[in-house]
Amino acid sequence: MVIDIKSIELFVRIASTRAIAKAGKEFGYSATASSQRIQELEKALGTKLLNRTTRTVSLSTDGELFLIHSKKILESIDEAITDLQAAKSTIKGVIRVAASVSFGRKYITPYIAEFLNSYPEVIINLELNDSIFDIVKNGFDLAFRIGELEPSTLMARKIASNTRMLVASPEYLAKYGTPLCSNDLKKHNCIILESNNVWELENPNGIKVETRVKGNFSTNYGEAITQHAINGGGIALKSKWDLFEHLSSNTLVSILNDHTVKPEWNVWAVRPPGRLVSARVRIFTEFIEKKLKLEVEKFVV
Known part of the structure; x- marks a missing residue:
């Protein structure tokens, strides 16, 4: 059984956007080509991944399970690529980050100096704003958001649970x-x-x-x-x-x-569309994720 990584990428984006044509457009596929890719993926797996109607697309039970594993597969590939990039070059460049005022003040700002001491060639531009805005249109590399995420083309990663x-x-x-x-x-x-x-x-x-x-x-x-x-x-x-x-x-x-x-409002790291993420953005995201977990462990409520 041969499965195309591009088809897995497409499936994950469809699961996020709930729209085959919209997700396919990100990869330069027509709606027909996108549907064919998913059909081929389903055939290779021997199961139905999506429930389709003329207006909606939803995940089947097997689709929900395959989504979990698909995300892990793609994350592993991304990490391998960025680790190779990091090994070959110095971590440097600008990271534009957005977060809510309270979250940023408590869980990002206190650790900026430590991160920059470890990566002195990185420049961080942090914007704290309680409004939700278009990070792609405004040129941001990363945003930390809390709550339920609306379907979009943004790439999202849960970094902490939040009751x-x-x-x-x-x-x-x-x-x-x-x-x-x-x-x-x-x-x-x-x-x-x-x-x-x-x-x-x-x-x-x-x-x-x-x-x-x-x-x-x-x-x-x-x-x-x-x-x-x-x-x-x-x-x-x-x-x-x-x-x-x-x-x-x-x-x-x-x-x-x-x-x-x-519902539970989890903490998410979201970034613009595109599977690959720069080494500096990934390293900073993981750095904040670790700090957040350490802070939470200090308190027993």
């Missing part, structure tokens, strides 16, 4: 009481990120409940939500990585601990 939780200050809870179920949130002042006023929680029985919350303060700035909660302004929905120091100091306490916030 979320509901928190409030002890003073707020002493004054207004502690919610015991998701429905109780309707009675409280909730701090809202932009227009995200529908919070989904899974109760101890495994039932998911969406609750429309309200409050007298909303913002697009994550750190403003944290500070307002510390000041007794209400209940906040925050990423666990953003709360370690506040939970440890008891300036914030978690509530509804027998519930699980859905």
Whole structure:
């Protein structure tokens, strides 16, 4: 059985974009040629990878399994190539990086000096911005994003899990009481990120409940939500990585601990389309990933 690596690449991109023609265009294939490549791949594997309709494309059960292995195969090839590149040349050049303000301040900025001391010929341009923007159009090599990713042509790699939780200050809870179920949130002042006023929680029985919350303060700035909660302004929905120091100091306490916030907002490293990544970008991504894991291990929450 002979399987073309290009077909595996195409399959992975289709899984990401959910569009055969769109994914094929990245490789210079027509829609027909793309479909033929996938059919040949399915024939070689002896199983159906995609469920196709006139409007949608989704992965079959075998397709989900093959996607996991396909990503590992392509990552191994990429690592081999970039390792060879790194061995032949000095790591140098500019890395343009984007991240949210809170994440960048806590988990990127503190380690920039260490990285640049190890790779003195690298230049890092870091932009901290809570808005999601087009990294390709704006010329960025890498962005760290948190949450569910929309289907796109960007290449994404999960670098950390990120559970979320509901928190409030002890003073707020002493004054207004502690919610015991998701429905109780309707009675409280909730701090809202932009227009995200529908919070989904899974109760101890495994039932998911969406609750429309309200409050007298909303913002697009994550750190403003944290500070307002510390000041007794209400209940906040925050990423666990953003709360370690506040939970440890008891300036914030978690509530509804027998519930699980859905969906999980993982931490992703995303980069422009194209399978190969420069050695400097890959090394920096892996460096931040290791630092993030070390930071998380410091806290037991």
